[in-house]
Amino acid sequence: MSLPAESYLWLKTLHIIGVVVWFAGLFYLVRLFIYHVEADELESDIKFAFVNQYSLMERRLANIITTPGMILAVSMAIGLLIYNPSWLEQTWMQVKLFFVFLLLIYHIFCYRLMSSLAKGECKWSGQQLRILNELPTLFLVIVVMLVVFKNNFPTSAATWLIVFLVIFMALSIQLYARFRRINKEKQI
Numbered sequence: 508m509s510l511p512a513e514s515y516l517w518l519k520t521l522h523i524i525g526v527v528v529w530f531a532g533l534f535y536l537v538r539l540f541i542y543h544v545e546a547d548e549l550e551s552d553i554k555f556a557f558v559n560q561y562s563l564m565e566r567r568l569a570n571i572i573t574t575p576g577m578i579l580a581v582s583m584a585i586g587l588l589i590y591n592p593s594w595l596e597q598t599w600m601q602v603k604l605f606f607v608f609l610l611l612i613y614h615i616f617c618y619r620l621m622s623s624l625a626k627g628e629c630k631w632s633g634q635q636l637r638i639l640n641e642l643p644t645l646f647l648v649i650v651v652m653l654v655v656f657k658n659n660f661p662t663s664a665a666t667w668l669i670v671f672l673v674i675f676m677a678l679s680i681q682l683y684a685r686f687r688r689i690n691k692e693k694q695i
């Protein structure tokens with residue numbers, strides 16, 4: 508297939524725009540889930556107003572931003588592969604596709620969480636959702652490193668970066684939880 512090089516660059520531009528929109532949606536969606544779960548724990552009359560509003564915001568974000576972003580990123584990626592199928596033979600692309608597959612499972616899982624939240628059946632705590640919300644960051648770091656370094660992936664540097672990220676995320680979640688506990692005790 509011999510498309511002009513500019514077409515390839517247009518596909519790549521739209522692919523990157525799709526990826527940015529997709530991730531913005533995924534990050535904000537789980538943040539909304541956290542607010543939703545915390546509103547659900549309130550013992551006040553306005554609880555239902557909050558919970559309904561969060562459900563509406565989640566649905567709109569997922570259907571108008573997150574999923575269209577995913578569709579744009581994936582369809583443009585298919586275009587890039589049709590343009591240059593030899594990418595599929597490269598190890599970095601195979602590893603990338605594995606992580607994209609995990610990301611798609613995460614995306615579908617977010618939809619399941621959204622529907623269980625809307626029904627008031629969600630078993631996840633705010634703390635667990637905070638941890639879940641760190642997963643796409645890891646996927647993002649790994650996938651972007653794969654497309655940039657390709658087959659020269661800096662294994663040792665990447666390992667340290669990922670270990671650092673995981674520790675940093677775990678610590679910040681714990682610190683935030685402690686900060687909230689102290690604040691709550693002060694209010695009582």
Ligand code: HEM
Binds near residue numbers: 581587594610647651
């Ligand atoms: C359906 C899954 C995907 C496929 C098949 C795919 C495929 C591709 C291909 C073939 C390229 C062009 C590589 C080049 O010209 O050097 C590319 C570029 C890129 N992809 Fe993906 N991609 C997918 C998902 C993603 C995701 C989820 C992300 C982000 C987390 C991502 C981030 C990027 C970036 C940043 C580039 C630009 C790299 C550069 O120009 O150096 N891709 N992708």
